[in-house]
Amino acid sequence: MSHQKTVDELLLSIARDFETLPHQLQNIASYLEQQRANIMVQRISEVAEGSGVHPSAVVRFAKRFGFSGFRELQSIFRSNYTETVTPTRSYQQRVRQVIADGQTMGSDEIARRFIDASRAGLDELAGTFDxxxxxxxxxxxxxxxxxxxxxxxxxxxxxxxxxxxxxxxxxxxxxxxxxxxxxxxxxxxxxxxxxxxxxxxxxxxxxxxxxxxxxxxxxxxxxxxxxxxxxxxxxxxxxxxxxxxxxxxxxxxxxxxxxxxxxxxxxxxxxxxxxxxxxxxxxxxxx
CATH class of the missing domain: 3.40.50.10490 (Glucose-6-phosphate isomerase like protein; domain 1)
Structure with missing residues (x-):
């Protein structure tokens, strides 16, 4: 098991080594940071697709930071899952589902969706404010x-x-x-x-x-x-x-x-x- 115990420790370690990483591993590093709230439920193929790399590169990335493979790296994200996860992610999933289902919406409903998205974004800004x-x-x-x-x-x-x-x-x-x-x-x-x-x-x-x-x-x-x-x-x-x-x-x-x-x-x-x-x-x- 890697010596990193939390997602923040892992991302700090990645940031220190970022400039020395090959381009493909830099893509994975950026994806992990941007999608930290989703990694716990994603398959290796989804992480690879989101990073624009082959799944084998995700395994190499995990091993580069001391993990036996993707599952062990993913376990850190799962163990760090807390109530700080904001409504943004579930909202985005709902919107994608609405589009996929081809549901008809009125103009006022579209406006409300944008308002909800903006509110969720502000909630996330407050929750992650440094x-x-x-x-x-x-x-x-x-x-x-x-x-x-x-x-x-x-x-x-x-x-x-x-x-x-x-x-x-x-x-x-x-x-x-x-x-x-x-x-x-x-x-x-x-x-x-x-x-x-x-x-x-x-x-x-x-x-x-x-x-x-x-x-x-x-x-x-x-x-x-x-x-x-x-x-x-x-x-x-x-x-x-x-x-x-x-x-x-x-x-x-x-x-x-x-x-x-x-x-x-x-x-x-x-x-x-x-x-x-x-x-x-x-x-x-x-x-």
Whole structure:
């Protein structure tokens, strides 16, 4: 039996060795972290399919971390199953079943499903909230000379919002929008006393990953907001804040991510001992 006794200990061990793992085993590592609440009931074939590898690679992965095979590795996830598992997983299973069954729903029912998914995502964010990482993220922003923010496509709206919010502080804030295809030009001035807030989820935006690499090369600090500390974005970050959104009908929500970003801004404002503008008292602004 491996010396790891809990899922957290196992994931910490995996994180320490992640960069030295072959690509296939890195895929398995990322999958285990993202699906930790489901591993206890999944077959080896499901883990392999989710990781994009052959089942034999899952066995190699288990043995790499001191287990006799997949079943023994899986037993750690089973023994760590607690009441902290949130409604998100069962909800997702129900939605998939509804789609598979071809049930007819009214517009109001669709709306309620999305509301339930968002609520479940927030429940999971609260249940897995890491105070130490969040405080470290705020400290990075406090010390930053410049704050750059990048996100593309689905998460671009979140980047735009957090830039708007951070501009209520005295910090110099830059939205890496890529307008005119100028990601390289907009990120090239980032320096060692700056922070890049990079927001991305699978399939990770190549523009966001590029900006993260440039920031890392320029000795800037990267604050990643993503679904996994083991993924391509989290692996280069100084601090990673993990978010697992609720989803409905194959559409992943944004509720938890925007909540986390709003919390970052307000926490930074308090840390800087600022009086946040009451925008309702100033014409021309929206909340």
């Amino acid at each position: 105070s130490k990482r969040f405080n470290a993220a705020v400290d990075l922003l406090v010390k930053a000379e410049n704050i750059y923010v990048v996100a593309v496509r689905r998460t671009f709206s979140i980047a735009s919002y957090i830039v708007y919010a951070l501009q209520h502080t005295h910090k110099r804030v830059h939205l890496v929008s890529g307008l005119g295809g100028m990601y390289r030009e907009q990120i090239r001035s980032i320096g060692k006393n700056d922070v890049l807030i990079a927001i991305s989820f699978p399939p990770y935006g190549r523009e966001t990953l590029y900006c993260s690499r440039v920031a890392h090369q320029h000795k800037a600090n990267v604050l990643a907001i993503t679904d996994s500390a083991l993924g391509p974005l989290g692996s280069e970050a100084r601090v990673t804040l993990k978010v697992s959104e609720g989803s409905a009908f194959a559409f992943r929500g944004l509720t938890s991510t925007i909540c986390l970003c709003q919390s970052l801004f307000v926490a930074l404002a308090y840390k800087l001992e600022l009086k946040v503008e009451e925008t309702s008292h100033h014409g021309g602004y929206d909340d």
